[in-house]
Amino acid sequence: MKARVLVTLKTAVLDPQGKAIEGALRSLGVHGIGSVRQGKVFDIELDQTDQTKAEATLKDACEKLLANTVIESYRIEFVS
Amino acid sequence: MKARVLVTLKTAVLDPQGKAIEGALRSLGVHGIGSVRQGKVFDIELDQTDQTKAEATLKDACEKLLANTVIESYRIEFVS
Amino acid sequence: MKAAVIVFPGSNREGDVARALKAVSGHSPAMVWHAETALPAGTDLVVLPGGFSYGDYLRCGAIAARAGIMDAVRAHAARGGLVLGICNGFQILCESGLLPGVLVRNARLRFICREALLRVERIDTPYTRKYAKGAVIRIPVAHGEGNYTADAETLRRLEGEGRVIFRYVTTAGQRDDEQVLNGAANSIAGIASEKLNVLGLMPHPENHVDPLVGPTDGRPLFESLAGVLERA
Amino acid sequence: MIPNEPKITPELVAEHGLKPDEYERILKLIGREPSFTELGIFSAMWNEHCSYKSSRLHLKGLPTKAPWVIQGPGENAGVIDIGNGLAAVFKMESHNHPSYIEPHQGAGTGVGGILRDVFTMGARPIAALNALRFGDPTHPRTRHLVAGVVSGIGGYGNSFGVPTVGGLVGFHTRYDGNCLVNAMAVGLAEADKIFYAAATGVGLPVVYLGSKTGRDGIHGATMASAEFGEGAEEKRPTVQVGDPFAEKLLLEACLEIMEAGCVVSIQDMGAAGLTCSAVEMGAKGDLGIELNLDNVPCREAGMSAYEMMLSESQERMLMVIAPGKEDEAEAIFRKWGLDFAIVGYTTDTLRFVVKHKGETVADLPIKELGDEAPLYDRPWVETPKQAPIDPASLEVNHTIPGILERLIGSPDFASKRWIWEQYDHLILNNTVQRPGGDAAVVRVNEGPKALAMTTDVTPRYCEADPFEGGKQAVAEAWRNLVAVGAKPLALTDNLNFGNPEKPEIMGQLVGCLKGIAEAAKALDFPVVSGNVSLYNETFGRAILPTPTIGGVGVLDDVSKTISLAFENAGEAILLIGETKGWLGQSAFLAEILDREDGAPPPVDLAAERRNGDFVRSLIEEGLVTAVHDVSDGGLLVAIAEMALASGIGANLLAPPAGVSPLGWWFGEDQARYVITCGNPKNGILKRAEEAGVPIQKIGATGGDRITVPGERPMPVDALRERNEAWLPIYMGAGLI
Numbered sequence A, B: 001m002k003a004r005v006l007v008t009l010k011t012a013v014l015d016p017q018g019k020a021i022e023g024a025l026r027s028l029g030v031h032g033i034g035s036v037r038q039g040k041v042f043d044i045e046l047d048q049t050d051q052t053k054a055e056a057t058l059k060d061a062c063e064k065l066l067a068n069t070v071i072e073s074y075r076i077e078f079v080s
Numbered sequence C: 001m002k003a004a005v006i007v008f009p010g011s012n013r014e015g016d017v018a019r020a021l022k023a024v025s026g027h028s029p030a031m032v033w034h035a036e037t038a039l040p041a042g043t044d045l046v047v048l049p050g051g052f053s054y055g056d057y058l059r060c061g062a063i064a065a066r067a068g069i070m071d072a073v074r075a076h077a078a079r080g081g082l083v084l085g086i087c088n089g090f091q092i093l094c095e096s097g098l099l100p101g102v103l104v105r106n107a108r109l110r111f112i113c114r115e116a117l118l119r120v121e122r123i124d125t126p127y128t129r130k131y132a133k134g135a136v137i138r139i140p141v142a143h144g145e146g147n148y149t150a151d152a153e154t155l156r157r158l159e160g161e162g163r164v165i166f167r168y169v170t171t172a173g174q175r176d177d178e179q180v181l182n183g184a185a186n187s188i189a190g191i192a193s194e195k196l197n198v199l200g201l202m203p204h205p206e207n208h209v210d211p212l213v214g215p216t217d218g219r220p221l222f223e224s225l226a227g228v229l230e231r232a
Numbered sequence D: 001m002i003p004n005e006p007k008i009t010p011e012l013v014a015e016h017g018l019k020p021d022e023y024e025r026i027l028k029l030i031g032r033e034p035s036f037t038e039l040g041i042f043s044a045m046w047n048e049h050c051s052y053k054s055s056r057l058h059l060k061g062l063p064t065k066a067p068w069v070i071q072g073p074g075e076n077a078g079v080i081d082i083g084n085g086l087a088a089v090f091k092m093e094s095h096n097h098p099s100y101i102e103p104h105q106g107a108g109t110g111v112g113g114i115l116r117d118v119f120t121m122g123a124r125p126i127a128a129l130n131a132l133r134f135g136d137p138t139h140p141r142t143r144h145l146v147a148g149v150v151s152g153i154g155g156y157g158n159s160f161g162v163p164t165v166g167g168l169v170g171f172h173t174r175y176d177g178n179c180l181v182n183a184m185a186v187g188l189a190e191a192d193k194i195f196y197a198a199a200t201g202v203g204l205p206v207v208y209l210g211s212k213t214g215r216d217g218i219h220g221a222t223m224a225s226a227e228f229g230e231g232a233e234e235k236r237p238t239v240q241v242g243d244p245f246a247e248k249l250l251l252e253a254c255l256e257i258m259e260a261g262c263v264v265s266i267q268d269m270g271a272a273g274l275t276c277s278a279v280e281m282g283a284k285g286d287l288g289i290e291l292n293l294d295n296v297p298c299r300e301a302g303m304s305a306y307e308m309m310l311s312e313s314q315e316r317m318l319m320v321i322a323p324g325k326e327d328e329a330e331a332i333f334r335k336w337g338l339d340f341a342i343v344g345y346t347t348d349t350l351r352f353v354v355k356h357k358g359e360t361v362a363d364l365p366i367k368e369l370g371d372e373a374p375l376y377d378r379p380w381v382e383t384p385k386q387a388p389i390d391p392a393s394l395e396v397n398h399t400i401p402g403i404l405e406r407l408i409g410s411p412d413f414a415s416k417r418w419i420w421e422q423y424d425h426l427i428l429n430n431t432v433q434r435p436g437g438d439a440a441v442v443r444v445n446e447g448p449k450a451l452a453m454t455t456d457v458t459p460r461y462c463e464a465d466p467f468e469g470g471k472q473a474v475a476e477a478w479r480n481l482v483a484v485g486a487k488p489l490a491l492t493d494n495l496n497f498g499n500p501e502k503p504e505i506m507g508q509l510v511g512c513l514k515g516i517a518e519a520a521k522a523l524d525f526p527v528v529s530g531n532v533s534l535y536n537e538t539f540g541r542a543i544l545p546t547p548t549i550g551g552v553g554v555l556d557d558v559s560k561t562i563s564l565a566f567e568n569a570g571e572a573i574l575l576i577g578e579t580k581g582w583l584g585q586s587a588f589l590a591e592i593l594d595r596e597d598g599a600p601p602p603v604d605l606a607a608e609r610r611n612g613d614f615v616r617s618l619i620e621e622g623l624v625t626a627v628h629d630v631s632d633g634g635l636l637v638a639i640a641e642m643a644l645a646s647g648i649g650a651n652l653l654a655p656p657a658g659v660s661p662l663g664w665w666f667g668e669d670q671a672r673y674v675i676t677c678g679n680p681k682n683g684i685l686k687r688a689e690e691a692g693v694p695i696q697k698i699g700a701t702g703g704d705r706i707t708v709p710g711e712r713p714m715p716v717d718a719l720r721e722r723n724e725a726w727l728p729i730y731m732g733a734g735l736i
């Protein structure tokens, strides 16, 4: 079973990478981009075949490690 | 207009981060996870309202900066 | 003094800090492997050294913060024991919840190794009593992710409770609000826990203790600790 | 019968970089058609990178011996005795082509590779250096390459935990399509505990250690020996991704298992991975090797024998383990979280046998794989000599201060702080002289001994006169070590050239090597390791010949080291060495007049030696307060650098009669140093005279400006602003 976990910065948190990318895009002549926020994506293969159980495992993984919930939030998606 | 760009390592390319995360999850007692590959996600606000044009802009941004196309591939999704 | 330096896979300044502790106190610290579950008996000071624990993969300090030994470190801190986190150690302290906030990538996204100027904001801590109040000291930084961030409430609390111990300043001794170094909120270089027993800082005092390799402005930090621990 | 999929066709042979006559050689050698895997093995072993087929003949002329040389060329790195039972282990290696394709990973894995070469020998790396050459700053790719290469070098070294203490960075349009990334590492070991590649003992386990094998870099070594052209893009997926974290663990694990007495022989898997390392271990030890690929830890499913044999996945090692020590060795590796697998054993058959899934996929004579590699005496022509330049013939509309300002603000002379601040140069707490000086000085353990190290070459000189240019590169490295008070001991080289099949290019290689050999002999500065990188061409245009020299020297008492910064005001500034005002191939000519012509400055090796030994004796006796060698840019640039490093200015005397002002201030005559001392009457002048060393007082330190009679003064602060400005502004668009 395949899942995708998206970890993104909470809205209130400053994102230096995103800001730097905005500037760099402008200086590269890529116009029309308002704002950029950078996050992480994890493509995960699970042994599980039961989606509910898989979701529990992933939630556990996010809370324990994948996301720093002080500044980040996460979302779990199933790919197939 | 909002878009999401996913940048992931090409399949054959080593992902040291993913490897380290797999190990850490195991030792944290999160079981049932086969493999992890880490990528980047960019949440982007565009001034554009025309999707075709926006897509061209994003493609340009990916090729020029967001993705290192030697080792990464990217995917553009429109959120709303 | 009884000091223990925790070694994680990927730590790389453990030798530097051990050397500084030895130079100042005369005693070599115990080197404790991350997979241990207990600190050596009688440990007064725990040091989380600089480096790239677990390659700094995922988030710097994130994986190390969840290592086996960290429960023992948390218990030690809860008892009021001294915990010093330098650079990657600071990042680990934040990730493990021993200090608030988080260190994110430098504003300019580049690693920076440079001598920084710090103002010592208070000297009534176990780490700073050998400094003069308000002293401006030269300590090098070497990090890619030293940009301290916390929510507004946390920053207010840190400032209000006087828990900002080191701040980046300009040559004139003013708060470095141009954020030339890494973009840290309020120019924060180091903060302490409520009881001041846990200190995290990005700069490397351990690299400025030996006159042969540079200024010695890092020495008083270790002398402060040696003094405290001797009396303990 | 050895399975033969796919079929060997002339096209397939050509794709493997093997010429038809080379393929004939293979057929003759093994008496049958090679299997696909065998073809891959031959292509790896016989390409330029591994076999040195174009350069081997000429490398033989290099002096490689001295009483202090423990191991010269032929092993993973050179080893020299530095006294007190300690040895310095060092080498330099190029990662030019991968860095051009993917600068961050290319440069990073270059650093990883050279670090591995050093710790494979049992040494703990204590310092890293590099030598970088980029295209013209206005070339559209240059900024991207600078940013990527620098972040790659820093990213790898910083995480691994070795200080990057020195290097050089230059720009020239001839590197537009082919940047150079030469990485050097220096390690420290006990002199009687060096580990070698040669396997000994029959029936011993061959063990695979480190990270898993993936499909990365397959044909990386072949690519490194191919000229760039339109096709370069297609080769992209062959780039390897480095994992400095794994390398750090590998270092610690290797040193631990060596200490535990588990290791008989060891070889890192660098270029052409498993193939090169296994063959070298066997061939050097006069043993056969049998590998069973079923046991190789793989990252991806379904990897073929061919892929496993040619993979260049990073952070891997091959070892022969001492009898009965397998378990202990394995436990150490497991502790560090690394893979450990017995993948074969040594045999007495002198054959290299590879098995996969029960079938023999290769069975080759092991010694011949290396020994019978093609060896070419390629035709070469000598580079035509150029006439010296008469300073009187030059028309210059600039003032002396104007020229200095232009020079120190130009790409080659501008401060490289933006770069070396991205390298952790302080870790390990032994960096006594930080980047920015003549040579880095790194304390050895608790001192008082220290090592000095530097990388140098002036490609413009080499292009104009390979022989003099080769000599000059060695002399300059030697001089830089002397300038910090070290006794130069040995060098490593990295020979970067174009396509050796062109006689002019081959002539450059031959000429430079002759020059290097002559200088190394005259200066007692033997070559203990090195690397050759050929085919550095794009669309038929070669790079400038660039034989980078990495020098290492020793200081017995590090507290005596001297930096280039003026120490006090009111001190005498003395110039050591003879100044004729040599302007051919000078930076002045190139930067101000846009001319790269004339004969480069000749190098008088006897004068180098005499002047250098004299300067070192002054430093050892504590008679001087600052020392700087005079190299490209000439005297005024050297003085400006001394002022910039300290903030103290200088009042200079007029040029002596008989030397043109331009030649005096900007000539690049060799064997020169600028020194300062509190009291010139302390016997220095007399001693110089006795030693036959030309010396003259050229001014005094003081104030906050540099003054030259009859010219407007140059405030040090303004010079600094110019010097510091160029690179950060150029890189301003930071991220790219």
Ligand SMILES: Nc1ncnc2c1ncn2[C@@H]1O[C@H](COP(=O)(O)OP(=O)(O)O)[C@@H](O)[C@H]1O
Binding pocket: D049, D050, D059, D062, D072, D073, D074, D075, D076, D077, D078, D091, D093, D117, D270, D271, D493, D494, D495, D527, D528, D529, D530, D531, D532
């Ligand atoms: N230009 C050179 N000068 C001196 N020694 C050299 C030179 N080029 C290669 N060597 C020596 O040849 C041997 C093989 O080098 P190399 O193929 O670069 O090693 P590896 O790729 O296994 O790290 C090494 O001992 C190296 O020091």
Ligand SMILES: [Mg+2]
Binding pocket: D075, D076, D117, D268, D270
């Ligand atoms: Mg090697």
